[in-house]
Structures are given as structure tokens and as C-alpha cells.
Amino acid sequence: MRVLVTGATGFVGGRLAPELVAAGHDVRALVRDASGYDPPEGVEVAEGDLLDAESLTGVFDGVDAAYYLVHSMRAGEGFAERDRRAARNFAAAADAAGVDRVVYLGGLGEEGSDLSEHLESRREVEAVLANAAFDLTTLRAAVVVGAGSASFELVFQLVDRLPLMVTPQWVRTPCQPIAVADVVAYLVGVLDAPETAGDTYEVGGPDVLSYQAMLERTARLAGRRLYILPIPVLSPSLSTYWVDLVTDVPRSVAHPLIHGLKNPVVVTDDRIRDLVDVDLTPFDVAAERALRERGVAVDD
Template sequence: METTTERQSRPKVILTGASGYIGQNLMKKLKEDYDIIALSRGGDSREDEEHVEWRSCDFYSMDDSLESLKGADYAFYLIHSMMPSAKLTQGSFEDMDAILADHFARAARKNGIKQIVYLSGIVPDDLPEEELSRHLRSRLEVQRILESSGVPVTTIRAGLIVGPQGSSFPILYKLVKRLPVMTLPTWTRTKTHAIALDDVLVALKGSVGNEEVKGRAIDVGGPDVMSYKEMMKQMAEVLGVKRHFIDLPFLTVNLSRLWVTLITGSPKEMAYPLIESLIHPMVAHPDRMVEGISDGKKTFKEAARESLEEERKKKEEAERKRDEPSDDKESKPVAEKIKKSDVRSVQRVTLPEGKDAHWAGEYYLEWLGKALGPFIRVRTDEDGVSRIYIRFFSRPILELSYDPVKSGEDRAVYRITGGMFANAKDAHSGRLEFLMIPDTSDCVVAIHDYMPSMPWFLYKYTQAKLHLAVMYAFRKHLERQGRLGRSSTSKKAGGSVGTPSSIEAQG
């Protein structure tokens, strides 16, 4: 029986994505030695258990992030944003990942987290960053954002993780299972370093509090390095099926991701970025390997067999529970909440040199009135409330209130507090945010939790499209300002032409 002293001596860890594929399995291992604060969007609906406290958290909210990371020693970062997070999601997963990582990093620093352990992907050594796939570039940016917090970060980089209910492995399994004849593009000859889920969990847990790996990126891999074609052949052997493979070098990645999505039924938001990364060799680099952390023990075949067996048992258990009559409502899975009619729209712009998020917010509202002058007017009062009007209308279409309390540290927050276009009564948390990406001139402009007042169909194909067009024009305008600013500074004789504050000159 555990004593009071033993309970008090157990470190406490934050586990993000605790209800996800990696998180659920990692939790089982961590419970042996740690007390866990398990974070999930639906955490409040979960029952706490021994050594596990559930909390709800939306990392798009800075307030949620700060509150959820309280009271912990270490934190695991297992977050990605490939799947839509609102009824209408506009923007790239890379920009959304940047927001999530920034909020987490700031919250970790302010809550005194001692170490962040982050699960990422293996990055090829011999390629410039701009030539990497979107997914790998995003993983690198997330790593840099986490590191900008000043909290020591251990990045565990893995290739294809072999386990049930994952992302890449189920795609491989479904392709081999469903296609008796497989046409293989060039990328199927790319080498990758598969690793069993259990070995990844060992690496993640073994990194906590480990001084040897603090502040480092560590590659991990199993005993097998092989091409995707070789993995498909071994998968066919595990399944006990005969498959024919035909090399088709002219089949591009874009065509590949289309047919892979159609055959496997995987959501394109998840599958496309992953398949784009398959052109890169993802093999653990010896200089980034640490004994006891990097060296996975299970072969691909062993891990594949175990994964399929585990998946079979889970399906049988689910069918058994479904067939059993029960009046115990608590034993039934918690139903997912029906999505409300909310909007998340995220776009990235590059600011002129020396400018920050506070400048961007003020400049955007000023530019909006100038650029759309014949149709739109913007009035900002001394109290920080900006109202956007359609010309000749007495009521504003949107009312934005600058929030000095929530703003700060390269962030400007405007609450959506009214206007004919906003359902402000139900959307009290709607906001427009300007967030700087650490150590860059990039600023993410994001609308969160906005609920439009007009009928959804009408909003989706009018106001939502117009917002994207306006943000595109704003981004292009800033690019011109940046070019003019650089040009003017190169001249020996100074002048006011092209300065970032001259909206009238550039329109």
C-alpha cells in the first residue's frame, strides 16, 4: 500500500492530448511513477482516478493554457492541429500549430515547468528547411517556439510509429489489406526508421528529468531501417496475404495522396501532410541518438503483429460491451458535443522590420478603413473600442474592444463585443488576436470562437470569403511596405516615402 510520503514524493506531469492515441498509452506507463494532470478538450467529462486528475483545456485560449498548467513539474507536448477545431476552420495547420505551441510555451514558463518533452518527427540533415514538407517544417517551428520559452525542451524525433489507431501505420495497413495489386511511386523506395509504439513510450518517459537529454533533439528508431515498399511486403506477410507490387515512377506525391485517401478513408486534413513527408528519408542520425532512449527493441514485424492483435481485441471488447444491456449511464462512452456554429480563421502576415503585434492591430484597423474606404468606415474611440460600419449605416457591423489585460508580450487581443454581424450574446469569448511568432517578423492574425449572426450558409459563402480576401490584401500590402522600407533604408538620403506609417501613400 502506498504511504503518504510516497504519494507526496511523486513528481507531477502535464499530459496534453491525454485522450489521444499516444496520450492514452503514455498515461498507462506514467501512472507507475508520476501523478498526472491529463488535459483534453472534454476533460471535465472524465472521472479522476488514482494518480490522474483530468482538466479541460483549449490551447487556443491563453487563459485556459495558463490555468491548466498550474501545479506541475514537467509537461508532455503531444498536440497537433491537422483536424478542424471549429465548425468552420480557415487557415493552415502550420499557423494553428504555431498558436498552440506559443500559448503552451508561455504558460509553461509562467507556471514554472521544469522541462517540456515534445514528440516530433525525424528531420533529414541534408535538406534546407524551405525544401522540407509542410509537416516537418511545422514540427521544426513548433520546437523553436517551445524552446523560446526558456524552459528546457527535449524533442523526441520519430519516424513511422507502429501501433494501432495511429496516423501513418493504419494507412499502411489499410493499403496492403485492401489492394491485391499495388502501384508504387518513387517515394515508396525512400528509407524510413520505423519504431514500435512501446519503444516511443519508453523514450518519452525516459526523458523526464533526464539531464542528459534536456535541451536536445533526440532521434529514435527501431532495429529495422527499410523502404516503404519493404514495409508493405512485410505487412503482407504479417496479414498472410499475397500482394503484387508494380513500380510506377511517374506517380507524383499529389496523385499519391489522392488515391491513398480514397483507398484508406483517412481524412485528407491528416493524410495529405503525412504523405507529403514520405518523400524525405526519415532515418535516425547516430549523432542524435542516446543509449536507452533512442534504441527501440521491437522489429517492424513484431510491432505490426502486436498492433493488429491489440486492435482485434479492442474491437471484440467494444462489440461485447455494445451487446450487453446496461442501465449504468456512466459506463457508456461520453458522447461528443455537437459542434456549435463557431468560426476559427487564422492567417499569417510578415510585419515591417521593428514592428510588433500591437502595431499590427492598430495598423490593421486603420488600413481597413482606408483600403475599403468607399464601402467601410472604422471609428476607434479613446476607450479602445473600434467600430466597423458599412457606409451610410448607423449601426456597426462589428465592435472590437481592445483588451489590455489579455494583451502583452507580443500579443494584442480585441474582444468581439458587438455589431450586427456578431452573435455576441452567445459568443462572449469571440476575439481577434495578433500574435508574434518568436524570433521572427511573422504575425499570426486569428479570429477565435466567433459566432456569426447571419444564417450559416449565407455567412460561409459571403462574410467568411470576404474576410479571407481582406486578409490576403492586408498581407500583400504589408509585403509592399516591407519592400519599400528596405529600399528606403538603403538610400543615403532619407525620406518619408514608403515608411510603414504612410497608409495613404500605399492604399
């Protein structure tokens, strides 16, 4: 199958492209600047920008399936509008080229009006893609654990630099993190499961944890001391100030993520487990791998 990967230079896309090649697919990676991209063996490179519709001419030609793995949070304020425009340009180009299937990695969380701006934008992109002519498969994930994950980087830098945390109630919010290797396995696997076309699935790891538990487990693995004192008056908005002070995760990424911590992100529909067989990775194992890949000495 000829497959296009957008977001090929990103945290998930960079891992997905070689796995698709290993699964026997012909892979084309869409990047904004081909001169700065060293493609994995067997990956064809196409240059274009989803925010520039004209630059996408020919990019989707001959493509059977495409992955949408892009977001604009790192670009700062107005990311929702940029993501909306990128999704519309992607959908128009894919439809014009006759692409049959698209796979989108979105955000896990409850439906409703009280979503964070980040999660609301993820759902809006999903809606734009769902209104196109191709069959859309959506996978919704919470915190993806791996070296290079903005969410996990926040977790590690907090435990690395703050032995005592005075934290808001969101540290008790339940979350179902998933290892990046498992996300990639699901993304590859749905292509071989035609019954997943046109449907939405939730993916998560085997552990449901509070954010406090994730912080404590990561601290233990990294050999850091950590004391957490939750208090009810510190809101996610106020939390962003001390996150800015003690981490170097860009504000444009950290702030939307922090504001989303009020929303429980737990799998309530695990139908994907019957369609794509993935041996799920426990949080501690995924976190240990991420820390080692990041160069952190891990306590055995």
C-alpha cells in the first residue's frame, strides 16, 4: 500500500514511518523542508506545507492511505486556527487525489462543552477530516510516554527540578497513559484491519493513574526525591506560572497541556483491542525506556 505520513519529523511520525516500511508499505513522508530531513531507509520524501494549499500539488498522487499527525501548538497563540486550516487543506488535497483512507491521532477525553482549548482543537480537526470523502479512522490517546513527548518531558522536568511540589487538585485527575511504541503499533495495525475504516477508537496503556502517581513513579525511576502537597486553591492557570519557571518546555506547548489536565482521560471503549493485537506496555516500563533514551540514569 502506498502511504503518506504527515508530521513525519514529529515525535510519533518519526517513529511511524520506519515501522510502516517494515510492515511492507511504500511510504512517502511530507515535510516542510526536505533539506533538513534525513529520511529512514525506504522512505520517499515530498516537500510541502499543509498551511499552503498550493504546495500540496502532487503530494497525494498515487496515495492509498494517509496519516494526519500534525498540530500547531509549538507555533504559539492561534494554534487552533492554524490546525483548522491545515486540516481543511489536507482533506481537500486528499479528496482531490482519491485517497481512500486517512488515519488521525487525536486526543482522548470526555465529550462535552468543558474541554480544554487543546482538546477542543483536536476534536475540531477530527470533525474536519470526518467530513471529507475518504474513510477516516481516528485513534484517541491521552499522554503518550516516550522520549520527545511534550507531556512526558513536562513530567520529567518537574520531578527533576522540584523535589517539593505544591500542586492543584488536577494531580488527582485520572489518566491512562500509553507507550509511544504501542501507539505506533495501533497506527500501523489499523491499515490491516479494514473494519476500522470510518470509525473512532480509544487507545490506552494497561495502567490508569493519577498525574500524581505518574510524577511519583517517574521520580522513583529517575532516582529523584519527590514530595507532593495538593492544595485546592491552585488552578491549572496558576500552575502554568511555576511550570514556566522550572521547565524549558515551550509555553506554547506547556500551557495548553496544563489547561487540559482538568479533563479525565481514560479509555471507556476498548473495541480496538479486538481488532488490533497490541501487547500493551506498563507505564513503568514505558517511562524507564523514555528516561534511558533521554540519557537519564535509571534506578534498577
